[in-house]
Amino acid sequence: MNIAGRAHCFGDDINTDYIIASKYKTASLDPRDLARHLMEDIDPGFGQRVRQGDILVAGKNFGCGSSREGAPLVIKAAGIGVVVAPSFARIFFRNAINIGLPVFICDTSAISTGDDLEFDLEAGTGRNRSTGALIEAAPLPRVMINIVRDGGLAAHIRKHKTFQVV
């Protein structure tokens, strides 16, 4: 699966309240309604500026905080093609894989907002087309690859009735 798009860079420890503020949790049940509030408390207007296929780039521990699955769902609903960070908080990481939001673990220190990035998610490789730099991803555990290939956790469980870890 190949994804190419424009980078939007954020810092370390972006928590789930920043991704989508708690006050909107009961405002709507549709992630598409909430997408315009994406990152609102730390980058007002981001939810309106972001375009289909854009790439969200962050520092370490992306998605820390709450277990709310609304966080990856709203990112996906905003049209973000992949979230790229050197590390993800554990619950967010599982949630993203489960709902089919692609994540890519790699060093992001040399990526700037506006850079033109491309990724081959299957191969775990990427390239910064603006700088020419090559990017390599840390591999996912087998069970996560299986979940991604099945199209998310629901499809995975329907198919196997359990978790396929090998």
Next chain:
Amino acid sequence: MAGKTISETILSAKSKSDARAGDIVVAALDLTYSHDGNRPLAMDLLTSMGTDKVWDPARYILFLDHHPSPNALSAAAHTKLRDFAIQQGVRLYEMGDGISHVILPERGHIAPGDLVIGSDSHSCTGGALAAFTTGVGSTDMAAAMATGQLWMRVPETILVRCSGVLPRGVAAKDLALAIAGRIGADGANYMAIEFAGSAIDALSMDGRFTLTNLAIEMGAKAGLIGTDAVTEAWLDGRLTRPWAHLTADADAVYARIVDIDASTLTPRIALPHNVDNVVAIEDLPRTRVHQVVIGTCNAARESDLAEAARILKGKRIAPGVRLIVTPSSRDTMVASMQSGVLATLVQAGAVIATPGCSGCAGGCHFAVPDVGENVLSTANRNFKGRLGNAESFIYLASPATAAASALTGWITDPREEFRA
């Protein structure tokens, strides 16, 4: 073979394998639980897993703790949870019963050695009973409801050794914040933390829950404390099924050991907007407080409220300060009424709120601070906007520091209250 950490021991038993840090296992769950706070609701995803039945209704519990119906959407969600509980035959704790993470141990739903998941990040709280309890999202929860299982990576463990004993006026919350400051917001990501040492041995169960509750703020999957006589005394009369003591093996292998001397600790404050942004209270510049919250699943148990009442007894909070007290459960509230603690707090100027999460997640639509205001809270999160206003500032502290600060209107060292 080397010995096992508490996590390895539990995940070995639940996966029927020799589980070691780094292994991926599929483990059988003893208990699963969800609340009304997150969307999508796990129950709405259950049918997508190819079933419409919870695998074992006795092992799934629902809680209405986040939103005491602030609007019609919340009310509709509550109706849905209630209907689901009846239809599936699962237990539901109503609004006002309190916070899931507090009720579960209090009402004997968690035993040492259990494997438990909740669809909330602070599900790590139950680890103070030497159970492996952790948070997941709604889709993982729905898969667990369908299968009774979850895949997990067996975590490496950080051992936090707390020597000495906490000085008077320094609470479990101060120790927890000091540890968070040392480990950092992601220092334990994908890992478990075990808390041990003489300072932990001396802690009440209330204090131990405060500690394990904060494990997620260091990125940890679980925060665990081995069982001892304190655990046993606390479980007596609560837990009706048989249970066995559980501690880490003496030769367990740890990824890292962090040593903390509790006897030299002073009260700690987490500054806005990160939990690991921790300073000693004596290093904090004079800081005005507009609103004080004693509540949430971190530190609003019976002894926390009693500590606040001890400081506030016969006094009145400073003009211009709001003090909001949210007992963490109905049992906490009743006990605090019977002991006179709530009367003391109300006389001192406190507002008593519905037992539940209010005063933490901004979606609760309660006690939202104004632009530019400072809130001092016994909560576990001070993220920007957490209380519903991104232009306010949240400081985290112990119940004693919260009470002392409500009296003065400034963030105040509670040890001054002990000098009398």
